[in-house]
Amino acid sequence: MTTNGEEAEALRRPPSLPRPPRTGDFLGKHRLSAAISRLNQEIQYLEEELNELEKMAPSSAACMEVCLSTEGKSDALLPETPGPENPAWHRWFQRVRSSHSRKWWTHKGSSDIS
Amino acid sequence: MSVAELKERHIAATATVNSLRERLKQRRQLLLDTDVAGYAKSQGRSAISFSPTDLVCCRILQGHTGKVYSLDWAPERNRIVSASQDGRLIVWNALTSQKTHAIKLQCPWVRTCAFGPNGQSVACGGLDSACSIFNLNSQVERDGNIPVSRVLTGHKGYVYSCQYVPDQETHLITSSGDQTCVLWDVTTGQRISVFGGEFPSGHTADVLSVSINSSNSKMFVSGSCDTTARLWDTRIASRAVRTYHGHQGDVNTVKFFPDGQRFGTGSDDGTCRLYDMRTGHQLQVYSKQHNGDDNDIPIVTSIAFSISGRLLFAGYSSGDCYVWDTLVAEVVLNLGTVHNSHESRISCIGLSSDGSALCTGSWDKNLKIWAFGGHRRVI
Numbered sequence: 291m292t293t294n295g296e297e298a299e300a301l302r303r304p305p306s307l308p309r310p311p312r313t314g315d316f317l318g319k320h321r322l323s324a325a326i327s328r329l330n331q332e333i334q335y336l337e338e339e340l341n342e343l344e345k346m347a348p349s350s351a352a353c354m355e356v357c358l359s360t361e362g363k364s365d366a367l368l369p370e371t372p373g374p375e376n377p378a379w380h381r382w383f384q385r386v387r388s389s390h391s392r393k394w395w396t397h398k399g400s401s402d403i404s
Numbered sequence: 405m406s407v408a409e410l411k412e413r414h415i416a417a418t419a420t421v422n423s424l425r426e427r428l429k430q431r432r433q434l435l436l437d438t439d440v441a442g443y444a445k446s447q448g449r450s451a452i453s454f455s456p457t458d459l460v461c462c463r464i465l466q467g468h469t470g471k472v473y474s475l476d477w478a479p480e481r482n483r484i485v486s487a488s489q490d491g492r493l494i495v496w497n498a499l500t501s502q503k504t505h506a507i508k509l510q511c512p513w514v515r516t517c518a519f520g521p522n523g524q525s526v527a528c529g530g531l532d533s534a535c536s537i538f539n540l541n542s543q544v545e546r547d548g549n550i551p552v553s554r555v556l557t558g559h560k561g562y563v564y565s566c567q568y569v570p571d572q573e574t575h576l577i578t579s580s581g582d583q584t585c586v587l588w589d590v591t592t593g594q595r596i597s598v599f600g601g602e603f604p605s606g607h608t609a610d611v612l613s614v615s616i617n618s619s620n621s622k623m624f625v626s627g628s629c630d631t632t633a634r635l636w637d638t639r640i641a642s643r644a645v646r647t648y649h650g651h652q653g654d655v656n657t658v659k660f661f662p663d664g665q666r667f668g669t670g671s672d673d674g675t676c677r678l679y680d681m682r683t684g685h686q687l688q689v690y691s692k693q694h695n696g697d698d699n700d701i702p703i704v705t706s707i708a709f710s711i712s713g714r715l716l717f718a719g720y721s722s723g724d725c726y727v728w729d730t731l732v733a734e735v736v737l738n739l740g741t742v743h744n745s746h747e748s749r750i751s752c753i754g755l756s757s758d759g760s761a762l763c764t765g766s767w768d769k770n771l772k773i774w775a776f777g778g779h780r781r782v783i
Contacts, residue, residue, distance in 0.1 A: 322410040329417035335605060335643070336424035339684075340431065348435045352666070352680040352687055353443035356713075357731055359663040363712035366760035369458055370781040371712075378481070379760040381499060382462045382775035 429649070432685070440678060440688040441733035451734045452714065458778035459727070459737060461744035462761075465496050465771040467503055472765035474516045475752045476567075478523040484754070484763055485526045486771055487517035493528055495540065498756075498763065498773050505540055507550050518566045521573050525553070527590075529563030535578050537590055556588045558595050565613045570621050577624055577638075579611035585626050587638055597641040599626070600634075605643040607634060613657045619664025623681075627655030633669050635681060648679045650686045657706045662713040670704030676718050676728065690716065690728050692735060706752045711759025719750030725764055739764070739774060746772065 365371045366379040438446075470489030477484050482499045491512025495505035513531035520526065529535040535556040542550050561581030569575040569587075575596070579585045583606060585599040600606020609629035617623040623645075627633045631651045634644040653672030660667045661678065666687065670676045676690040702722035709716055709730070716728040717739075724740030739745060746766040754763050762774040 343431045348437040349685040350438045353440045360714040365712035367710045373782045375782045
């Protein structure tokens, strides 16, 4: 003996022919396939990177290069620097007359701007 | 294959990717036998010693009526272009403080600007998702404005950053909220290459900044809201050469180190980092202890290296501008607390081409020029 619910369920069951795919299903499959392809591509890149790390030098080698690269280079913003000192570095503290006003920039060593 | 089966495959592939990423992270950690500060101190290096008045503000460039968002020095020594919330680009002679051009933009929401390699053109981009080019020698129109000479359209999101390829007046790289970077031919307005987007190794969020390697202009790095920086070869748009992990927040700024083999980054996580381009190693974290709760950590908005690379200048949302000794990873000066410091967030920083001056731009509407005014010892 079936309950009312089971009878309703039997009526709702589709006929034996297969249902045609809905548009939503098609788009869902397409997007999923594309996403899976991208993930597989990323898996390949990550595995390549893991292999690379097997032969990679540790960070100390690069740290040494960083320290060496800053040496011997003339740097206008450092209190102590290898030469040559470029006279143009001083232009920011030399007197410059602006044609719009009579302002004169200050001498080196002062932090006031008149 | 059914949707259910595809979903299972997707879940499995995602799990594989996550597991590989974790293994990579652990392997990389094992290769970090020292950082730059550890190595430098083992060699007996000590921090650069500045007197409080060594780096002085020697010019204040006033004229914008809104927050300054971006600045760029011209390749010859003294001119600067700046972009502001007031919807204008201003070209300054930083030495005389005079404005040589003031360009009222059609789209006022500009975010970035750049000077062309021959000093005759400027580019800007912003919330119009386009990059506009102006020739500074053009005849001004009746309203006194310089006409646009080219608009580069194609991005599907805001343009956050742009930079001309050094020594190539005709090529420019932009980064965008559409998660891509683009290399443009300015003369035709065409996109030469798109970096990221559909391809799996592209950024997965807005790209906020780019820096082109001046030692090898075929390479550039980009920084993104996806917390990574990525290295690109302009000849190979289909995949990033390398992805650099470590930051815990948006990467707002990237800048190549002067030796062309490393680059610096600055982030919403409040730190700057130095990465080795070739190996991907994170070589140093530049981080200051903060009192108060973690939600108040000032973010790093912009960075620049001094010409030797010994100093790293970092601008913060707090208005501070820390001068880091790159080698020992200590703050040796704070331009945010000296005389004439900015009164608000520092949004952009740039070094003049001869390395003699630093320019900072701020939400206080001003730009300031800083130079060494103390006693210099030449060795």
